[in-house]
Amino acid sequence: MSKIAFIYPGQGSQKAGMGADFYKNSPIARDIYDKASEALGLDMKALCFEENEKLDLTEYTQAALVTTCLAITETLNDAAKGSSAMPSESGGGLTPAVTAGLSLGEYCAVAAAGGMDVMDAVRLVRKRGILMQNTVPAGVGAMAAILGMTGEAIEQVTDDMAGVTIANYNCPGQIVITGEAKAVEEACDALKAAGAKRAVALNVSGPFHSPMLKEAGSRLAAELEKVELHELAVPYVTNVTAKKVMDIAQTKALLAEQVSMPVRWQQSVETMTADGVDIFIEIGPGRTLAGFMKKINRAVTVYNIAEWADMEKVISACRLD
Known part of the structure; x- marks a missing residue:
């Protein structure tokens, strides 16, 4: 039986229009975008769906990507159960055995694994993006x-x-x-x-994942302390050690440390494949992680869900695997 991982891209995969068809077609996605707009005081529809300069600025990019990726994830979870979000014949369940995300994508991974509420993830990455952009002066x-x-x-x-x-x-x-x-x-x-x-x-806009951002990590740790985390439904793989996290008590320290530590994405994938994962579903805009996968392990199957039409195809394909 196949073993599935949900994986999430990092900064650089964003593009104008991402998530727009999910907002149009899914009440669940609409609710997430609308709540994110209210929580952050930003027009997330304008930020994500329209051409604009803010989308490529770190302080906005991170919240936009996490909102989009989790709106897709929540819609996928609902659709795979055969709800009204998609035709009932598409149902059959699509449950990951593990999750992982590259850099800011790790917040999506924690939320998708059940460890963090969606809006808490959105609020945290908004603060993370501001800290990462402003801790080191531009050009340094x-x-x-x-x-x-x-x-x-x-x-x-x-x-x-x-x-x-x-x-x-x-x-x-x-x-x-x-x-x-x-x-x-x-x-x-x-x-x-x-x-x-x-x-x-x-x-x-900065030297991300370097010791120069330790101050940002320390300030992020204070923000993380304000958030209530939940027991994980499935493990996720952390960038810091490339190992599975099964105890949510480790998460706050790892997310704070991650800002100034290397992202061990190749090693994270190797951890998952060694554990038997043979299907990776990249959730979010672009195909960055799929491109990496071709060089890490060509033996696994990789699907992408970036647009509404992708979702039904992936659910159907995974039911057959």
Whole structure:
């Protein structure tokens, strides 16, 4: 019998129009967007559905993505039970054995695993986005994607360099470095000299997942203390250790630490496949995680639910698996 994981993308997957068809077709999705607008004092429909400059700003991006991904998830959960959200013949249940998310996607993973209310996740990532954007002044930090080099090889070069660390272990051949702008630039030159195919500067507003954001993590920890978490219905895999979390008591510390620690996405996927997961459902805009999966493990099946039409196809396909 197949074992399913729900997985959630991180910042960079956002696009104007995301979730609009779910808002149109699903009362559940409409309720989530409308409640998020009220909770944050933002017009989430305008932010997510219309072309605008705010969507790519970290302080807005994170709340927009989590709102969209969880609106899709809640609609999917309802539709898979054969409710009125979709034709009853689509029913049959679609329950993940585990969840995971890349960076801010981990908040979706915790909520989808039953550990956090949807609106608490939305409020927290709004605050997280503001903290991450404002803790380090613009231009002081930087990030770059290093292509064609293993994480171990990159570590050999950067471990002795001050001011630069690995931010993301995305997949074989794609690692992201982070840190002080000058140190990242120097590391890119050193890594290309050491054999990297390319070093691509990323258009981001800060040195995410670097020690430079420890203050943001500390301030986020104070916000996390205000939120009531719940026992997990299923485990999720944390970015910090790439291990399954089964005790919700660990979650607040891990989410606070995650801001300044590397995202171990490749290792997280390997944890899930080693545990027997053979179907991954990427929930949210884009196909970023599906692209990573092709380089991590081609033996598994990956589905995407970004639009309304995707949902019925995935439910039907998973019923056959």
